[in-house]
Amino acid sequence: MAEAAPAKGGPGWTRWLVVAVPYLWSLVFFLAPFFIILKISLSQTAIAMPPYLPVFDGLSTFWESVGELNFDNYVFLAEDSLYIRAYLSSLKIAAVSTLLLLLIGYPMAYSMARAPKSVRPMLVMLVILPFWTSFLIRVYAWIGILKPEGLITVFLQWLGIYGPEDQLRVFNTETAVYIGIVYSYLPFMVLPLYSALEKLDMTLLEAASDLGCPPVKSFWVITFPLSLPGVIAGSFLCFIPIVGEFVIPDLLGGSSTLMIGKTLWSEFFSNRDWPLSSAVAVILLALLVVPIVIFQNYQKRI
């Protein structure tokens, strides 16, 4: 089956095995579950374990089952404005955070690429290192900093800017969610930007400057357009997972932040409504298919 690399001899079965093992694994554990999620989202909620009434059990009853398909979950999602607002709010939070990440990540990546060649590997290492420490821990660290009696409040009181009664009112708001997201995703934005900016041919900028182009203009005419692949890759690498983010809005956003990852989590774990949470996931996936395809095309090019 595996039509393979040119000019490679040897028995076909090893080549076949190299392809087949990871392929089958991905089919079973990555692709098949999506069909199951779709199936469950079309079934009815039941008080049982697992808590849903099955549809599509076996091919023999296929046509019978088609009649029993149940779009109630989707109708419910469309009718309850809570879900629509959660989707829109997630998309908004993801878009704004991606923009913030670009604004903070670009100067960082730019400066890294302009740093002396000998220190660049160390700077890259310093960007990657926080990524190796637990995501949960890094979000947890911000609770201690942002909460009303937290470190910022203590610090501002010590400086005398805050009176003894004043407290920081950021924890459990959307602002805290933005801070947490920008903090956690910054390495994912900086690294693609850096790899695009590092490849930039400096002689182009020298030529522009020799011809009298001011630095700010040559940045917008030369540097920025050439770094666009990095900008796009970094933006999608951040935007897509942020839309479905759960940990950050849950721990830093409190009840006032509406995000779809949180909604899905509470439908599943608190209300134990598996069919409805599957429907939430299917629609989330449908929203993200186009960004994911664009991301893959850029991923291949970089």
Place this chain on the structure above:
Amino acid sequence: MNKNLGWFNLTSLVLGFAFLYLPILLLVVFSFNESKLVTVWAGFSTKWYVSMWANEGLMDAAWVTVRVGLLSATIATALGTLAALTLDRFHRFPGRTLFSGMVYAPLVMPEVITGLSLLLLFVAINFDRGFWTVTLAHTTLTMCFVAVVVQSRLVTFDKSLEEAAQDLGCPPVKTFFAITLPLILPAVVAGWMLAFTLSLDDLVIASFNTGPGATTLPIKIYSQVRLGVTPEINAICSIMIGIVAIGVIVASIATRRSELERDKAERAAFRVDG
């Protein structure tokens, strides 16, 4: 103009790295705080490390997490390396586009979707939830990261070395183990470490797929954080940060040393030839 630019670059680097490191630093500092209040400094103490050590629930969870991490990272590294070889070497086979899609999509897929869909698969095939479901779920997620890391090494790999071995009659499987694997080993090791830390780190996918007796450390930490912030969590987090930092430093020293030795060996080989 040049000096100006230097000032701008330096400021953005200092501010950026301060933003990345200050929260982690504060977390570690306050794990040594005498007071139970995480934000008020009341003198140096290691008592939270002692009480953390005595907390059996936390220790059990840590042990489960390490076992899941070791097992899933190892399987994921084998699968991910094969996937990387497939993507790098085989350009035409039925369903290649689908395959590369299945390798890249999990990198950005929201964890709630991956977690829920895998859980529904395990329920559909009547697979009891517990240690193995978490391990399989982590393997599926992390093999894609391994594949990307190994593939980026394979792209720069000098294929003439393999061709030389095969021209001399070395069979493909032996060529892989004698030539290819040693040369891509740093990437394979980096992939394994990435897979291991991702597994240690994961809360969402583990929460969906966990079962009796398979509470991992992030699940435990999450449930305690929801009850309130205590220095005990700061202590266990600091230990995890310490382990990761030591691991990264040891690995980077090891790869640099093996690269130096390989360079030396290559130069020696050329001298013999010449």
